Amino acid sequence: MSAQVGERGGIRDREGALAKLLIAPAVFYIVAMIGVPFVLAILYSLSDATTGDPELHIVGLLNYRAALSDPVFRKSLGNTVVFTLISQTIVILLSRVLATALLKPFRWKGLVRFLILLPWTAPISLGTIGWLWMFDSIFSPIDWVLRYAGLLGTKNALLGFQTNMYWLGVPGLAMASVILVQVWRILPLATVIQLAGLSSIPKDLLEAAEVDGAAPWRRTLMITIPLTLPIISIAFLFGVVFTFTDLVVVYVLTRGGPVHATQVLSSWTFFKGIEGGDLAQGAAISLFMFPVLAAVAVLILRTARRTEVV
Numbered sequence: 001m002s003a004q005v006g007e008r009g010g011i012r013d014r015e016g017a018l019a020k021l022l023i024a025p026a027v028f029y030i031v032a033m034i035g036v037p038f039v040l041a042i043l044y045s046l047s048d049a050t051t052g053d054p055e056l057h058i059v060g061l062l063n064y065r066a067a068l069s070d071p072v073f074r075k076s077l078g079n080t081v082v083f084t085l086i087s088q089t090i091v092i093l094l095s096r097v098l099a100t101a102l103l104k105p106f107r108w109k110g111l112v113r114f115l116i117l118l119p120w121t122a123p124i125s126l127g128t129i130g131w132l133w134m135f136d137s138i139f140s141p142i143d144w145v146l147r148y149a150g151l152l153g154t155k156n157a158l159l160g161f162q163t164n165m166y167w168l169g170v171p172g173l174a175m176a177s178v179i180l181v182q183v184w185r186i187l188p189l190a191t192v193i194q195l196a197g198l199s200s201i202p203k204d205l206l207e208a209a210e211v212d213g214a215a216p217w218r219r220t221l222m223i224t225i226p227l228t229l230p231i232i233s234i235a236f237l238f239g240v241v242f243t244f245t246d247l248v249v250v251y252v253l254t255r256g257g258p259v260h261a262t263q264v265l266s267s268w269t270f271f272k273g274i275e276g277g278d279l280a281q282g283a284a285i286s287l288f289m290f291p292v293l294a295a296v297a298v299l300i301l302r303t304a305r306r307t308e309v310v
């Protein structure tokens with residue numbers, strides 16, 4: 001009787017075949033959406049293809065040598081590293097503070113969580129356009145607040161006697177502006193990840209440490225941070241990947257200016273390959289992001305695995 005049931009069950013009783021069948025759509029999606037474009041990018045980077053002539057004529061590593069000799073590319077690479085490291089360091093610190101605060105019971109907690117998550121749910125292009133208005137060189141509300149507080153626009157003002165800061169027109173302020181917007185964008189995701197990590201810590205462990213007389217800072221350094229370090233690593237990894245490959249923030253706010261002060265690899269790839277029409281050069285520049293991100297991902301994941309508590 002059992003043999004007859006097994007025969008009638010068919011593929012549903014064959015775990016190996018059923019597992020392959022269920023995972024096949026995911027594999028197909030990854031191959032179609034990631035694998036094929038990646039292979040095409042490699043082929044384009046080894047050719048002389050342009051938007052006017054997309055045929056593949058292999059020229060070897062000529063595009064990579066041209067990219068490495070381009071001062072704008074080198075500046076973009078440095079800006080990308082600075083943009084990513086500074087923004088994600090701030091994100092990790094602020095997300096830990098927000099996650100710790102959200103664990104505490106207080107009034108309107110649900111509303112606060114909604115407001116924190118709002119930047120992640122809103123389209124990034126629309127949000128960045130809103131920031132573009134706030135950084136306006138004439139009508140910036142940020143400058144208005146600074147002038148009202150006496151920090152700007154007077155002879156002895158802390159930020160100078162000028163009436164406006166020109167956020168997107170000065171190299172240092174422009175980089176600070178794109179970092180601020182990127183932090184605003186990634187912070188909700190990192191907060192949710194860290195909140196999940198903090199919620200998983202056994203309460204009896206923290207209560208035992210409190211009974212033993214451990215101060216809050218000591219509980220944080222000796223218990224909370226070590227136990228959540230793998231979660232922090234994952235949050236940092238997601239932020240690095242999203243920021244390193246981001247185009248929208250820089251494109252909408254500064255388009256890489258002033259004088260390439262905020263140019264990053266993703267934006268320079270777009271300007272060179274799409275707007276400039278040099279598909280091969282754009283593909284070569286974009287592929288420089290792959291080994292960097294792969295090395296960072298391996299390093300962070302290995303660190304997270306070593307810090308896991310068994």
